[in-house]
Amino acid sequence: MAKIVSEDSEFPAGLRVLAIDPDPTVLESIKKICKPFKYRVMSADDAQSSVMKAVADGACDYWFKPLREDMLKNMWIHAVRNIKNGDRQKRENDDSEFGSSSVIGGRGVVSSPRESDEVGESNHSYQPPAKKLRVIWTLDLHRQFVKAVKQIGDEAVPKKILEVMNIPGLTRDNVASHLQKYRTYLKSTPNEAKQQNEMSRLNNNIQGTAESSVGVPVRLESLTPSHVSSNTQVTLNPAPNHVSNNTLATLNLPLSDASYNTQATLNPAPSHVFNNTFPNLHLPPILATNNLGPTPTIQFPNESHPEGVTHVGHPSNITIANNFPCGGVWPPVDIQQANVLMDILQQQQRQHTMMHRQICPMNLQPSRLMVSRKTTFVTQNINHGLLSSHIVTSPGVSQIHGANIPGSTTGAVRSFPAPESNAVVPYGSRSGDLIYQEYTSIPPESLENTSFARGSSDPNFSKGIDDNNISMEEEEESN
DNA sequence: GTTTGAATAT
DNA sequence: CATATTCAAA
Numbered sequence: 001m002a003k004i005v006s007e008d009s010e011f012p013a014g015l016r017v018l019a020i021d022p023d024p025t026v027l028e029s030i031k032k033i034c035k036p037f038k039y040r041v042m043s044a045d046d047a048q049s050s051v052m053k054a055v056a057d058g059a060c061d062y063w064f065k066p067l068r069e070d071m072l073k074n075m076w077i078h079a080v081r082n083i084k085n086g087d088r089q090k091r092e093n094d095d096s097e098f099g100s101s102s103v104i105g106g107r108g109v110v111s112s113p114r115e116s117d118e119v120g121e122s123n124h125s126y127q128p129p130a131k132k133l134r135v136i137w138t139l140d141l142h143r144q145f146v147k148a149v150k151q152i153g154d155e156a157v158p159k160k161i162l163e164v165m166n167i168p169g170l171t172r173d174n175v176a177s178h179l180q181k182y183r184t185y186l187k188s189t190p191n192e193a194k195q196q197n198e199m200s201r202l203n204n205n206i207q208g209t210a211e212s213s214v215g216v217p218v219r220l221e222s223l224t225p226s227h228v229s230s231n232t233q234v235t236l237n238p239a240p241n242h243v244s245n246n247t248l249a250t251l252n253l254p255l256s257d258a259s260y261n262t263q264a265t266l267n268p269a270p271s272h273v274f275n276n277t278f279p280n281l282h283l284p285p286i287l288a289t290n291n292l293g294p295t296p297t298i299q300f301p302n303e304s305h306p307e308g309v310t311h312v313g314h315p316s317n318i319t320i321a322n323n324f325p326c327g328g329v330w331p332p333v334d335i336q337q338a339n340v341l342m343d344i345l346q347q348q349q350r351q352h353t354m355m356h357r358q359i360c361p362m363n364l365q366p367s368r369l370m371v372s373r374k375t376t377f378v379t380q381n382i383n384h385g386l387l388s389s390h391i392v393t394s395p396g397v398s399q400i401h402g403a404n405i406p407g408s409t410t411g412a413v414r415s416f417p418a419p420e421s422n423a424v425v426p427y428g429s430r431s432g433d434l435i436y437q438e439y440t441s442i443p444p445e446s447l448e449n450t451s452f453a454r455g456s457s458d459p460n461f462s463k464g465i466d467d468n469n470i471s472m473e474e475e476e477e478s479n
Numbered sequence: 480g481t482t483t484g485a486a487t488a489t
Numbered sequence: 490c491a492t493a494t495t496c497a498a499a
Contacts, residue, residue, distance in 0.1 A: 137484085137485085178485080479499090
């Protein structure tokens with residue numbers, strides 16, 4: 001038995017035919033025939049069992065000897081089907097990632113990559129095992145969750161919550177998992193002092209302009225690694241306030257007549273640890289408004305798709321993430337929008353126009369705005385001297401990993417995001433390629449060649465409890 | 480290597 | 490169902 005792999009650019013690249021035959025001479029003959037056309041599994045064994053086994057093992061066809069030229073000639077059909085199926089599968093995954101049933105041309109909330117087959121011959125082409133879809137608890141979805149929990153009251157158990165939420169595709173396990181985290185979060189963050197009114201206000205403003213309200217909130221991502229590469233986020237990273245004296249700055253982005261101060265921080269801190277050091281927190285207009293600012297080229301997806309469509313037709317998912325306690329904008333903007341943002345920011349950097357004043361008098365170093373498509377910087381720089389312990393993470397310390405217990409500055413604490421926050425990125429999402437990071441007190445030279453670390457992956461978490469309460473109230477009103 | 484959110488196991 | 494553990498992404 002031998003195999004021949006034939007590759008010819010005339011046909012779709014990469015197609016391969018496995019020819020199996022005990023006689024090398026025959027194989028050579030097959031190879032010659034294949035030359036002008038291309039590929040296949042061929043056997044003199046015409047037993048049905050053999051055919052079935054071959055197909056079951058992934059063969060898309062089974063040829064009997066003697067070969068006929070037209071069999072080879074039409075071999076490409078199978079290849080095209082496979083390619084088509086592959087694309088389709090990928091598309092489904094992408095759609096799922098953006099996760100709205102309102103997506104034009106999209107599917108339901110949950111769609112198995114192999115639920116159907118356009119060609120109608122799925123049993124003839126190998127499909128890898130279905131990947132489980134990961135539920136991303138977007139703000140909308142989480143709000144529905146909270147709403148359901150409140151509505152049900154003490155009886156709130158995963159099953160009932162699931163029923164009340166009535167989200168197609170969402171499973172009891174999904175809810176249970178989320179409920180677990182939610183409860184832990186609630187325990188760890190009893191009613192804290194109200195504070196940071198400014199942030200709350202801003203938050204509400206953002207919510208009013210950018211939040212989708214009708215769209216299906218479930219965002220599913222396939223666990224397929226391939227889609228991950230296209231998942232990009234723009235992240236505004238907050239800093240822990242315990243180093244605020246050294247790292248906080250206010251950034252005036254001259255994007256409009258108004259003065260927008262963006263407070264950059266390097267790592268989030270629990271709101272109950274905060275001493276309300278963000279009195280002037282504002283987002284740049286491009287982030288905080290719709291078309292009111294001077295940068296009309298940037299629009300949030302939900303503007304053009306009021307029903308909450310988060311994305312149509314683009315494989316990349318760029319999220320402008322605001323890790324400030326004040327939350328941010330959701331849903332994600334698409335990649336063009338993010339690129340525009342990048343261009344703007346970079347241009348501003350070039351023009352040296354962005355930093356005007358600093359919050360902390362102790363801050364003697366010039367401020368800087370970092371714009372990078374790499375994400376590796378913030379955390380590492382924090383770790384390398386700015387923070388003694390960035391274990392302090394969120395208002396909702398939630399899970400203690402048994403294996404990681406304390407005494408160290410790493411690993412022991414997990415967080416649960418302030419659930420009602422309006423953060424830009426759903427806390428289930430992961431940070432990506434773009435960081436828009438402002439910072440001070442770090443000598444620019446020391447960072448120029450520094451690799452970037454991803455910022456917090458929990459953009460919601462440091463949201464103020466105040467916001468939490470406000471959101472809760474809002475939800476109660478709506479009930 | 481660490482941290483995280485969600486899935487899975489108990 | 491609740492909680493603990495594991496997994497995979499970043």
